[in-house]
Amino acid sequence: MYYPSGLRKSIAIARKDLRVYYGKGPVVIFGILLPFFFFFSFLIGRDMPPLSLISGLGGMAIWFTATSISPVIAPMETRTRTLERLVSMPISVTEMLMGDILASMTMGAVLSAIPISIIAVILNLNPVNFFPLALGIVVASFCFSTIGVLMSALPTDTPSDVIMLALLIKFPVVFVSGVFIPAGNLPGWGKLISRFSPLTYFVKLVRVSFGGTGQPWMNLGILTLFAVFFLLFAVFVHKRTLPKRL
Amino acid sequence: MSAIVSKKLVKEFDGLRAVNEVSFRVDEGEIFGFLGPNGAGKTTTTRMITGVIKPNSGTATIEGIDVVQNPTAAKEKIGIAPEEANAYLDLTARGNMNLAGEIYGVPSGQLRSKVNDLLDTFGLLDRADTKVKGFSKGMKQRLILAMALINDPGILFLDEPTAGLDVESQRLIKDRIKELNEEGKTIFLTTHDIAEADRLCDRVAVINRGRIAAIDSPERLKTTIQSTQSVLVSFSSMNFDPEDLRVLEGVEELEKEGDKWRLYGPEPGAIIEEVVSFVREEGLKILSLNTSGPSLEETFTHLTKNQS
Numbered sequence: 001m002y003y004p005s006g007l008r009k010s011i012a013i014a015r016k017d018l019r020v021y022y023g024k025g026p027v028v029i030f031g032i033l034l035p036f037f038f039f040f041s042f043l044i045g046r047d048m049p050p051l052s053l054i055s056g057l058g059g060m061a062i063w064f065t066a067t068s069i070s071p072v073i074a075p076m077e078t079r080t081r082t083l084e085r086l087v088s089m090p091i092s093v094t095e096m097l098m099g100d101i102l103a104s105m106t107m108g109a110v111l112s113a114i115p116i117s118i119i120a121v122i123l124n125l126n127p128v129n130f131f132p133l134a135l136g137i138v139v140a141s142f143c144f145s146t147i148g149v150l151m152s153a154l155p156t157d158t159p160s161d162v163i164m165l166a167l168l169i170k171f172p173v174v175f176v177s178g179v180f181i182p183a184g185n186l187p188g189w190g191k192l193i194s195r196f197s198p199l200t201y202f203v204k205l206v207r208v209s210f211g212g213t214g215q216p217w218m219n220l221g222i223l224t225l226f227a228v229f230f231l232l233f234a235v236f237v238h239k240r241t242l243p244k245r246l
Numbered sequence: 247m248s249a250i251v252s253k254k255l256v257k258e259f260d261g262l263r264a265v266n267e268v269s270f271r272v273d274e275g276e277i278f279g280f281l282g283p284n285g286a287g288k289t290t291t292t293r294m295i296t297g298v299i300k301p302n303s304g305t306a307t308i309e310g311i312d313v314v315q316n317p318t319a320a321k322e323k324i325g326i327a328p329e330e331a332n333a334y335l336d337l338t339a340r341g342n343m344n345l346a347g348e349i350y351g352v353p354s355g356q357l358r359s360k361v362n363d364l365l366d367t368f369g370l371l372d373r374a375d376t377k378v379k380g381f382s383k384g385m386k387q388r389l390i391l392a393m394a395l396i397n398d399p400g401i402l403f404l405d406e407p408t409a410g411l412d413v414e415s416q417r418l419i420k421d422r423i424k425e426l427n428e429e430g431k432t433i434f435l436t437t438h439d440i441a442e443a444d445r446l447c448d449r450v451a452v453i454n455r456g457r458i459a460a461i462d463s464p465e466r467l468k469t470t471i472q473s474t475q476s477v478l479v480s481f482s483s484m485n486f487d488p489e490d491l492r493v494l495e496g497v498e499e500l501e502k503e504g505d506k507w508r509l510y511g512p513e514p515g516a517i518i519e520e521v522v523s524f525v526r527e528e529g530l531k532i533l534s535l536n537t538s539g540p541s542l543e544e545t546f547t548h549l550t551k552n553q554s
Contacts, residue, residue, distance in 0.1 A: 005351055012348035020336045081332045085390075087298050088328055089349045090321035243299050 006098075009091050013099020018106065021069055021076070032111065035064035050123040055206040056179045058116040063179075063199050066108025066141045067170060070148025071162045073100050074238075078157040078245040093242060094235050100152075101145040101231070108141030116206070125210045132216035133209035139220060140202040143227035147198075150234040155244035178203040198226035247310055249274045249401050249432040250295060255304035257290050264290045266456040267304065272449075274400075277423070277433040279447035279464075281440065283550055287456040288436050289329070289405065295434075296403055297321050298328075308401060322350065325394035329405035329436070333389050335379035339370050342378060343393060350397035364392040369418065384415030391419065401432045408442065420446065440546055454550040467545045475539050477517045480506040482531035490528075494520040506534070 039060045043053070077083040086096060116137070120127070127133050151166050176190055177183065177199035186194060194200045201219040208214040250272035257265040265287040272278040282288045293299045295306045297317035306313040308320040333342045343361040352360060365371040368388040378386060387407065394402060404423070408416040423446060427433050437443050443450050444464045451461040460467055484505075491507055492500045496517045499510035511517050514537040525532055 008351070009349050012345055016334065016337065016341075016345050019341065020334055080335070082334055084298070084328050085332065085393075086349075088296055088321070088326040089346065090318045090351075091349050092318060246293070246299060 006092075006095050009095045010098040010102055013086075013091075013096055014102035014106065017069065017073060017100055017103035021073060021103075022107070032065065032068075035060045050125055051207050051210055051212050052182060054116065054119045054123060054125060054210055055203045055212070057119055058112060058206045059177060059179045059199055059203040060174065061115045062108050062112035062137065062140050062202060063144055063170065063174065063177075065111040066104055066144035067148040067151070067166060068104075069107055070100055070104035070145045071151040071166045072159045073103075074149075074152035074245070075154070075156050075159045075162050079159070083245055087242070087246065093239050097149050097231075097235055097238055100149050101142060104145035104148055105138070105141040108144060109137050112141065113137055120210070127209045128211050129209040129216045132205065132220050136202060136205040136209070136216075136220050136223065139223050139227060140198070140205075143198050143223055143230060146227060146230035146234050150230055150237060153234065153237040153241045155241040157245070173197050173199055176200075182207075198223055198230075201226070247274070248272060248307075249276070249309060250278075250434060251305075251307045252291070252295055253305045255291060255294050255306060256302045257287075257294060257299070258302050264456050265294070265301075268453065268456070268458055269304075270451050270458060270461055272432060272434060274432055275427070275430055276448045277427050277435060277446050279443035279450035280434065280436040280453065281438075281443055281450055281546055282453035286453045286550075288453055291453065292328075292403060292405060292434070292436055296324060296326050322397065323399060324401045324403060325397060325399035326403045327387075327390045327394040327405060327407055328403075329409065333378045333386055333393065336377060338375050338377055339365060339381075339389050340374045342389060343396060346393040346396045352396060360396065364395055367422070368392045382412075384411045387411055388415060388418065391422070395426075399431070401434065402426060403434045403436075405436045406438060407435070408437075408439065452546055452549050459549040467549075468539050475512060475514050476508050476510045476537070477514050477521065478503065478506050478508050478534075478536045478538065479521055480533040480535075481525070482533055486528050486530065490524065491521075494524060496520060 039057055048056070074083070077086065119125075148166070151169065152162055154162050154165060156162065174180070176186065176193045177197045178186075178194060179199070183191060183194040183200050183204070201222045204214055205216055205219040205223070208216045208219065248271040252268055252270050254267045254269050255265055256263065256267055268287070268291050280288055280292065290299070294301045295308070295313060297313045297320050300314055308323050311320040311323065313320040334345070337345070340361055343365065344357060347357045347361060362371060362374070365374050368391060370385060370388060370392065373381070373385070378389065381389065391404070391407065407419050407423070411419070420442070423433060423435070435443065435447060447464060449461065449463050450467065452459040452467075488500065488502070488507070491497065491509060494509070494517065496511045496513055497509045497520070498512070501508045501510070509517050509521070518535065518537070521532070521535070
């Protein structure tokens with residue numbers, strides 16, 4: 001298959017990421033196990049409405065899986081000195097980051113689509129807006145992957161440094177994004193902060209897609225804007241911090 | 247056109263000047279050695295020329311392409327085997343080669359045969375589908391070199407390609423470097439191994455404290471330190487005062503080496519004449535007599551010591 005040169009390079013990076021990092025500890029622990037247990041520890045003993053359940057679980061799954069792989073790639077590559085090898089090849093920072101994002105996006109989209117589908121079947125929920133939901137999973141995975149890549153701009157060769165930073169960001173975002181409590185039920189300051197969280201719009205999109213009230217395309221549009229913003233910001237920051245890794 | 251041109255390259259880290267106005271040219275088809283003690287600025291200079299880091303000032307071009315202005319196009323012209331770089335341990339040798347090939351834009355239809363050819367050349371074809379984490383250091387270094395050749399570059403940057411390798415890997419890599427040069431490739435060889443540079447390089451540059459101390463062919467560089475030219479002589483008897491040798495005309499320094507004497511001076515021929523006269527006067531015989539110039543190692547030490 002023919003790809004434009006830049007895309008072919010990014011796909012090569014993504015394929016490498018999936019092969020090299022997919023089975024690494026941080027990915028499995030922070031991307032799959034942690035959100036799973038975190039969510040069910042909150043769920044047990046509560047009588048949550050199905051819409052809150054599926055949107056919360058979907059939001060949690062995509063947020064944690066899409067931000068699990070992308071933050072650790074850069075510090076791991078710095079430590080193993082594979083970054084120097086990559087940087088010496090004819091590939092731009094943007095193409096390299098796009099590869100990391102593509103890998104993370106693939107993980108996020110696949111690993112969040114599965115639990116959303118399972119819960120939908122168990123709760124007998126049918127998506128009334130299937131296309132925006134499917135597109136939303138892809139766009140949200142992309143957006144959250146760019147946030148993960150942005151976190152990895154910290155110029156360190158120690159993955160745990162980035163994981164600590166990521167945890168400081170990831171957990172508060174979950175609490176203000178309507179994952180456990182619908183954003184509309186948050187206090188005033190919580191509602192204000194939730195508007196600046198892209199996860200809020202994905203959670204809303206899932207609710208709307210399964211019959212909740214709201215505008216699916218508007219939420220998708222806002223998610224797309226967040227994705228573009230974080231991509232540009234991540235590229236900008238990485239260009240500045242990359243020399244410090246070498 | 248020169249293959250590589252470095253013009254007044256400067257790099258500072260936290261206000262400290264690691265590379266100070268480094269300029270040189272490397273001609274097409276040349277093996278150019280880049281020597282210097284640890285921390286002299288070799289790797290930083292190489293990283294600037296290969297577009298890995300940006301200089302604070304100065305320019306570098308690869309086949310006329312400005313590395314700072316157009317790093318991707320410049321990198322497409324070269325192959326690099328950096329010392330401080332690794333292949334992906336969790337990928338197979340073939341996986342690493344494919345990754346490099348895709349990034350260098352090798353057409354998909356040619357990639358497999360190219361990968362097989364290169365792995366075969368470097369003795370890795372039978373381990374092509376083995377993960378690199380099981381490779382020895384020599385095998386990893388051979389893989390890095392094979393990856394550097396995936397785009398069939400005209401210019402090859404090799405950073406300490408044989409450092410710490412077993413004899414077999416060293417020989418294979420050195421032979422391959424010679425063959426690649428014979429095929430017309432320009433080789434930029436950064437090395438600590440002065441004997442290696444002496445054997446392989448057409449010219450060498452010596453860098454010390456971020457500045458170029460000298461650039462010339464190894465043989466011409468050796469002649470720059472005349473004082474280390476010497477005459478090594480052994481006599482039939484040691485029944486004479488060695489200080490008589492020290493005062494012979496043209497002798498600047500005298501050293502005892504086992505049962506022989508080494509007489510240093512800028513003109514070995516004149517020293518030999520003096521020694522012959524001395525032997526006649528003392529009634530001695532010469533058992534052996536050799537002249538020797540400085541080694542590249544002595545030249546290197548001389549050049550870097552003078553700048554310290």
